[in-house]
Amino acid sequence: MCLAVPGELLEVAGDDPLTREGRVAFAGVVRRVNLAYVPEARAGDYVLVHAGFAIAVIDEAEALRTLALLDEIGLEGGQ
Amino acid sequence: MKHLDEYRDPETARRYADAVAEIVTRPWTIMEICGGQTHSIVRHGIDRMLPDGVTLLHGPGCPVCVTPPGMIDAAIAIASRPEVIFCSFGDMLRVPGNDRSLLAAKARGADVRMVYSPVDAVKIAQDNPGREVVFFAIGFETTAPATAMAVLQAQGMGVGNFSLLVSHVLVPPAMEALLSDPANGVQGFLAAGHVCTITGYKDYEPIARCHRIPIVVTGFEPVDLLQGLYMVIRQLEDGRCEVENQYSRSVRPEGNPEARDAVGRVFGVQAQDWRGMGRIEASGLGLSERFAAFDALHRFPMITPGAERASECISGEVLRGARKPSDCPAFAKGCTPEHPLGATMVSSEGACAAYYRYRRPALAATV
Numbered sequence A: 001m002c003l004a005v006p007g008e009l010l011e012v013a014g015d016d017p018l019t020r021e022g023r024v025a026f027a028g029v030v031r032r033v034n035l036a037y038v039p040e041a042r043a044g045d046y047v048l049v050h051a052g053f054a055i056a057v058i059d060e061a062e063a064l065r066t067l068a069l070l071d072e073i074g075l076e077g078g079q
Numbered sequence B: 001m002k003h004l005d006e007y008r009d010p011e012t013a014r015r016y017a018d019a020v021a022e023i024v025t026r027p028w029t030i031m032e033i034c035g036g037q038t039h040s041i042v043r044h045g046i047d048r049m050l051p052d053g054v055t056l057l058h059g060p061g062c063p064v065c066v067t068p069p070g071m072i073d074a075a076i077a078i079a080s081r082p083e084v085i086f087c088s089f090g091d092m093l094r095v096p097g098n099d100r101s102l103l104a105a106k107a108r109g110a111d112v113r114m115v116y117s118p119v120d121a122v123k124i125a126q127d128n129p130g131r132e133v134v135f136f137a138i139g140f141e142t143t144a145p146a147t148a149m150a151v152l153q154a155q156g157m158g159v160g161n162f163s164l165l166v167s168h169v170l171v172p173p174a175m176e177a178l179l180s181d182p183a184n185g186v187q188g189f190l191a192a193g194h195v196c197t198i199t200g201y202k203d204y205e206p207i208a209r210c211h212r213i214p215i216v217v218t219g220f221e222p223v224d225l226l227q228g229l230y231m232v233i234r235q236l237e238d239g240r241c242e243v244e245n246q247y248s249r250s251v252r253p254e255g256n257p258e259a260r261d262a263v264g265r266v267f268g269v270q271a272q273d274w275r276g277m278g279r280i281e282a283s284g285l286g287l288s289e290r291f292a293a294f295d296a297l298h299r300f301p302m303i304t305p306g307a308e309r310a311s312e313c314i315s316g317e318v319l320r321g322a323r324k325p326s327d328c329p330a331f332a333k334g335c336t337p338e339h340p341l342g343a344t345m346v347s348s349e350g351a352c353a354a355y356y357r358y359r360r361p362a363l364a365a366t367v
């Protein structure tokens, strides 16, 4: 029910804050998504989509940091 | 797909499971709050990758499962009126109320429609000016902003034939309720990453402090879950009880301010009944005074949600993590996804459905 899926924002349309929309590509499908809650989102960003709304722009730097954490743990384990 | 596949890599997941095994010195019991996490854990066998003694309890985080049966009865009563088009998320349609489900009502002629987003229901209202369109607004903090925007759009566009049957629930009060039960064995929490994407995690800090319990905001993929578990267990082993954020690619400490603002404008916090858990103070959302005209229970004053009737289903205990689905005498016998006795068997995120789908052959082999 709280399923939210990341997708790539292809383009943004409209500037009404309540109905600003974008086209988002998920694996295999493109959907229209309401962007009211991610005013900072720009084409090329990855957004997290739930119930037709983008609820976050994925932070690329944090994503890399999360993936790098394992290597840090690996180092700790080796000490 | 980027931001998905790298968190599903089995080799990375296995290395995390090894890292967990390396730091565990004692048995620990950890609860994942969210039904989406439960589904992922059971599906990918995450619980079986953990060392003996580390136990995962499945929490109450399935909004479909915790919607009180009396509210579903009210939904059916509204949906059965000839002037009504009743819109709902698909997950909710098969969940039984005290007597039957919305799908059964549809089979008897009610105009029940599945929507993907609450704003789709506003569109249906615009397209059907002669009908009353009611949306069944369920969900946690993750979903409330979508519902709030449907109300703001309907108000902004003057759509008068749209209303909501609201049964929105909030996570932190349910965690408090679980922890206040002296029989609960929970020593650490994986908090729900998508809920916190909206709310941030400041509200969790007093819970961690008062109950001396580590809370790690965690994502949904196998690597996320194992990393979250690693972080909780690291804290437990170190004797710390902090709020940490594993899911930082989506969750900021303050959450999503625009979404929180919309929810704050449209809704107010109120006491809420949870299926199987009873009434919990300040654990639900209701339409605020300004938007009371959009409340379906005002528009259909002849309909009042009733109480929950006793049944043989133990889903209340399953939702509190007190018992596993396989402990239920009806599991896979009287109760199956085709003939569910309780909501936790219907919803794809319910613990009973997850066990039925991924664990039944193994369970049968042990009998």
Ligand code: SF4
Pocket: B312, B313, B314, B315, B318, B325, B328, B329, B330, B331, B332, B335, B336, B340, B341, B342, B343, B344, B345, B346, B352
């Ligand atoms: S198996 Fe069925 S009857 Fe038993 S707790 Fe789960 S939903 Fe209820």
